Amino acid sequence: MIKVRRLGHATISTPDMDGQIDYYGNVLGLRVAERSNDRAFLVSKQGFEAIELVRGEKGHLKRLSFQIAPGTDLNDVVKELQKLGIKSEKRSGISPGVAEAVTLIDPKGTPVDLYAEYKFHEAAQPAYFNILKLGHVAYRVLDVQEIVKFYTEVLGFRVSDWRGDFFVFMRCNTDHHSLNFIIDEKPQLHHIAFEVLDWSEINKAGDWLARNKIHLVWGPGRHIIGHNVATYHRNSDLVRVEIFTEMDQMKDEALGYFDPRPWHQEFPLYPKMHGPETLRNYWGYGSERVIQGYQTNELPQYEAIRG
Ligand SMILES: [Fe+2]
Numbered sequence: 001m002i003k004v005r006r007l008g009h010a011t012i013s014t015p016d017m018d019g020q021i022d023y024y025g026n027v028l029g030l031r032v033a034e035r036s037n038d039r040a041f042l043v044s045k046q047g048f049e050a051i052e053l054v055r056g057e058k059g060h061l062k063r064l065s066f067q068i069a070p071g072t073d074l075n076d077v078v079k080e081l082q083k084l085g086i087k088s089e090k091r092s093g094i095s096p097g098v099a100e101a102v103t104l105i106d107p108k109g110t111p112v113d114l115y116a117e118y119k120f121h122e123a124a125q126p127a128y129f130n131i132l133k134l135g136h137v138a139y140r141v142l143d144v145q146e147i148v149k150f151y152t153e154v155l156g157f158r159v160s161d162w163r164g165d166f167f168v169f170m171r172c173n174t175d176h177h178s179l180n181f182i183i184d185e186k187p188q189l190h191h192i193a194f195e196v197l198d199w200s201e202i203n204k205a206g207d208w209l210a211r212n213k214i215h216l217v218w219g220p221g222r223h224i225i226g227h228n229v230a231t232y233h234r235n236s237d238l239v240r241v242e243i244f245t246e247m248d249q250m251k252d253e254a255l256g257y258f259d260p261r262p263w264h265q266e267f268p269l270y271p272k273m274h275g276p277e278t279l280r281n282y283w284g285y286g287s288e289r290v291i292q293g294y295q296t297n298e299l300p301q302y303e304a305i306r307g
Helices: 017-027 074-083 144-153 199-211 300-306
Strands: 006-014 031-036 039-043 049-055 061-067 089-095 098-105 111-115 131-141 158-163 167-171 179-183 188-196 218-223 229-234 240-245 272-274 281-283
Touching: 006 017, 006 131, 006 188, 017 031, 017 039, 017 049, 049 061, 049 131, 061 131, 074 089, 074 098, 074 111, 089 111, 131 144, 131 240, 144 158, 144 167, 144 179, 188 199, 199 229, 199 240
Parallel strands: 006 049, 061 111, 131 179, 158 272, 188 240
Antiparallel strands: 006 061, 031 039, 039 049, 089 098, 098 111, 131 188, 158 167, 167 179, 218 229, 218 281, 229 240
16 A cells, blocks of 8 residues: 655646636745646645646646655555556656656546655745645545545555545544545536634635625634634635634544544544535524525535535
8 A cells, every 4th residue: 555645736727827826825825836838836835736737628737746755655555556456657747846756536536646855945925824735635436435445455545534425524534534525416616725823824825815895704613523723715716715713633543533623523533424414614604593494505605615
């Protein structure tokens, strides 16, 4: 089994390169590290690659990348995958920070680049608010069990939580989730999420988005699953983008519980299957107080995030 250590960058297509570069660069405060006519890389101010834009349809996830342990021989990765019956190939020139990777295709058809060596980009001046990294990518799939089996057995992910048997949250390091998958008839990107340091950054992000005429469609609120404080908006390509902080941390896999936090409902808090009707939020829209008198799916904000 390969052991993924962190989510790298996501490759997303757009028919509007200039508009999306403006959004990720000037609104979200990422830095354009490299740009050609039909490809651009955007990195955090601390040097992590976050988004690759390529020319194409609006908001399709074209590739995903993950870092494995530095020092790993990529030829061994190819052999290991072969043993598991997975075809892969070595590729070079993945991104400005990634010279070489092993590429395989996940069960939903997304090319996945695994790399061992990563060259940090130079740090840049902090922005109005600061994205630390691409935190997670959520995707709608036809067969959630198949994709859980692949990401656990081939790439070393662990299941953090389930909502019913249709929505799964998976981790590859201390973060509660770097990937989540929800069953849907139409496989497609659900949302991408960027991590910020703390609440004050969430506050500044909301102010800055509004200054740029982008309004939140959901949040702020604290989720129950993962407990991240999250806000959601859509960019001009209608990609749903979450900005979050305070996600649950599994600091020691051997202990098996998430690091206790004052807002948890259980102590200790272990990974589990939540009931299908578990509320989206502990507080904020989608929490118990707000949905009194409503069906959850009647809430305008809920529709905005779901639709
Ligand atoms: Fe999310």
